[in-house]
Amino acid sequence: MRPGLRSLLLSPPLSVALCALILLSLCFRCQAVQAENVTVLEGGTAQISCRLQNYDGSIVVIQNPRRQTLFFNGTRALKDDRFQMVLFTPRLVRIALSNVSVWDEGGYFCQLYTDDTHHQVATLTVSVPPETPTVEVKTEAVEGGEVVLVCLSPRSKPPATLRWMRDRREIPGEVSQQDYGKTYSVSNTIRIPVERRDNGAPISCEALHPSLPQKKIRHYRLDVHFAPTVRIIPPPGILREGDSLSLLCSVIGNPLPRNVQWSRVNDTLPERAETAGPTLTVSRLSQAHNGTYLCQAHNNYGRAADHYTLLVYENVSVTPTAPPTSVPTSLTPIDGASPRDPGAVVETQSAVPYAVIGGILALLVFAVICVLIVTIWCSVRQKGSYLTHEASGLDEHGEVQEAFLNGNDSREGKKEYLL
Numbered sequence: 001m002r003p004g005l006r007s008l009l010l011s012p013p014l015s016v017a018l019c020a021l022i023l024l025s026l027c028f029r030c031q032a033v034q035a036e037n038v039t040v041l042e043g044g045t046a047q048i049s050c051r052l053q054n055y056d057g058s059i060v061v062i063q064n065p066r067r068q069t070l071f072f073n074g075t076r077a078l079k080d081d082r083f084q085m086v087l088f089t090p091r092l093v094r095i096a097l098s099n100v101s102v103w104d105e106g107g108y109f110c111q112l113y114t115d116d117t118h119h120q121v122a123t124l125t126v127s128v129p130p131e132t133p134t135v136e137v138k139t140e141a142v143e144g145g146e147v148v149l150v151c152l153s154p155r156s157k158p159p160a161t162l163r164w165m166r167d168r169r170e171i172p173g174e175v176s177q178q179d180y181g182k183t184y185s186v187s188n189t190i191r192i193p194v195e196r197r198d199n200g201a202p203i204s205c206e207a208l209h210p211s212l213p214q215k216k217i218r219h220y221r222l223d224v225h226f227a228p229t230v231r232i233i234p235p236p237g238i239l240r241e242g243d244s245l246s247l248l249c250s251v252i253g254n255p256l257p258r259n260v261q262w263s264r265v266n267d268t269l270p271e272r273a274e275t276a277g278p279t280l281t282v283s284r285l286s287q288a289h290n291g292t293y294l295c296q297a298h299n300n301y302g303r304a305a306d307h308y309t310l311l312v313y314e315n316v317s318v319t320p321t322a323p324p325t326s327v328p329t330s331l332t333p334i335d336g337a338s339p340r341d342p343g344a345v346v347e348t349q350s351a352v353p354y355a356v357i358g359g360i361l362a363l364l365v366f367a368v369i370c371v372l373i374v375t376i377w378c379s380v381r382q383k384g385s386y387l388t389h390e391a392s393g394l395d396e397h398g399e400v401q402e403a404f405l406n407g408n409d410s411r412e413g414k415k416e417y418l419l
Contacts, residue, residue, distance in 0.1 A: 033060075033112040035120035041211055042128045042157075046097045047086070050110030050120070055090040059113040062095060065106025065124075071095060102126045102157060102182035127211040128157035128183055135205055135220045141194045142301065143226035151188045151205035151218070159184040161208040166201070192222075199224035199254055227302025228253025232295050240313045243285050247308055249278040249295035257297035265292040265307070285312045 032053040040046040050062065062071045069077040074088040087094040097104060107121040130153040141147035151173075153160045164171040173190040188205070192198075200221050207216045233248040249260050260278045262269065270289050274281045282289060290312055296305040 033110050033118050033120050035108070035110045035122035037123045037125070039125040039127060040100050042101060042126050044100055046100050046104075046124055048095050048097065048108050048122050048124065050093040050122070052091055052093065052112065055112075056114075060088075060093055061109075061111040061113065062093070063109040063111065064104075065108065067109070070108075097124075100124075100126055102128060105182070126157070128155060129209050129211040130156035130160035130186075130207045130216065132216045133160075133162060133205045133207045133218045135218055137223075138189075141192075141198075141222055141224045143194065143196045143224060146191055146193050147222065147224075148189065148191050149203075149220070151190075153186045153207050155180075155183045155185065156207075156209060157183045158210065159186050162186055162188040163206050163208075164188060164190050164203065165206060166203045171203075194222060194224045196224060196226045198222050199226070223254070225254050225301055228257050228297045228299055228304045230295055230297050230304040230306040232293075232306045232308045234308055238313055239285055239310070241286050241315050243312075245280075245282040245285055245289070245310065247280040247293065247295070249280070249297070249306070251278060251297045251304075253297065253299050253301075253304075255299050257299050259297070261296045263294045263296070265294055267291055285310075287312050287314065 034051040034053070036049050036051070038046050038048060048062070050060070052060070059073055060071075061069055061073075063069050064078070070080075070083050071077060071085055071093075074085055074093075076083070076085070082098050084096045084098070085094075086096045093110070105124055105126045107123050109119050109121055111117060111119040133151050133153045136150040136152060138148035138150055139146070149164075151162050151164060153162055159177050162175065164173055171190050171192070173188040175186070175188050177187070178185045200223075203220050203222060205218045205220070207218075229252050231250045233250055235246055239245060249262070251257055251260060262273075262275050262280045264270075269275075270282055272283050274283075278295075280293065280295075290310055293308045293310060294305055295307075296303065298304070
């Protein structure tokens with residue numbers, strides 16, 4: 001070999017390039033296999049594909065995660081009808097697995113047997129979406145107490161996310177999960193204080209999962225137990241003899257009391273009284289039916305009652321006093337009074353004489369009072385005049401006595417006295 005050619009072949013850069021070119025030519029002719037990972041929902045169908053390069057008819061084998069041969073060059077090797085050969089070409093081998101379960105999860109081997117065995121693993125992942133969650137009541141909801149509710153999703157993969165919602169706000173709870181090997185059980189527990197007004201309030205539990213296009217919701221209404229309340233609805237207006245009485249006993253409670261009991265305080269119900277559930281009816285009333293009537297109801301959480309006092313008015317007939325030839329008297333109801341009230345009815349014609357007589361009596365009383373006042377005034381003035389004159393006489397007697405004692409002339413004294 002020429003020295004120049006030998007030096008050219010032995011030069012390191014050229015040697016590396018030549019080796020790379022030889023390897024590329026060999027790899028262009030070598031066979032290879034590629035596998036694709038698959039994710040599928042439980043119960044669905046998985047497509048497992050093996051892509052081939054430069055396939056020359058060598059043996060292609062597909063095995064399950066337990067290394068059991070499923071297909072050998074397109075021929076079924078395992079008797080499992082869920083596996084079907086979908087496609088077998090020089091470029092692509094594809095099988096289908098129907099009704100997938102979590103136990104089918106794992107790596108599926110695509111093997112190509114040539115001078116050197118080539119294989120790739122296609123990983124099958126099975127996702128288990130949760131069902132609509134359930135709500136369990138751990139403690140009864142009683143007025144003034146606390147209710148414990150549990151939202152449960154018994155099976156999912158990966159674990160579902162549960163949350164309680166009320167009035168579009170999340171209620172924080174205690175979340176726990178259990179691992180059952182391939183699937184998970186998730187629960188969310190909340191404790192809510194409740195009152196009577198919370199009975200029937202809507203609340204919901206939501207389950208979220210990556211495999212679900214939208215969340216699954218379980219709606220629930222709070223069932224709060226409380227003692228009953230009773231109210232008697234009385235009839236309108238005034239009841240008279242001969243009328244009918246109908247009383248309705250309105251009862252509210254949870255649970256609703258089954259029976260409503262009617263009774264009469266310190267007496268029995270009238271013979272004509274009839275009860276139909278919450279309604280008490282008494283026909284042809286009389287004053288003997290007067291009294292207090294009681295409605296009672298109870299459930300497991302308490303008892304309640306309400307009473308109604310019945311007062312039956314006597315029928316009063318008004319007899320006209322005018323002779324038959326006169327204009328008939330008419331009855332006019334007093335302003336603001338019910339026409340049915342006997343005390344609120346007067347006779348229009350008989351009202352005029354009573355007014356005249358009343359006016360005359362008032363004038364007489366006034367005249368008598370005036371006479372008494374004048375008499376008393378005159379008497380007082382006469383007594384005052386008498387006392388004044390008596391006092392003047394006493395003064396004159398004293399002056400004469402003083403003049404006599406002083407020895408003065410009686411005439412002068414008399415004169416001075418007279419003056």
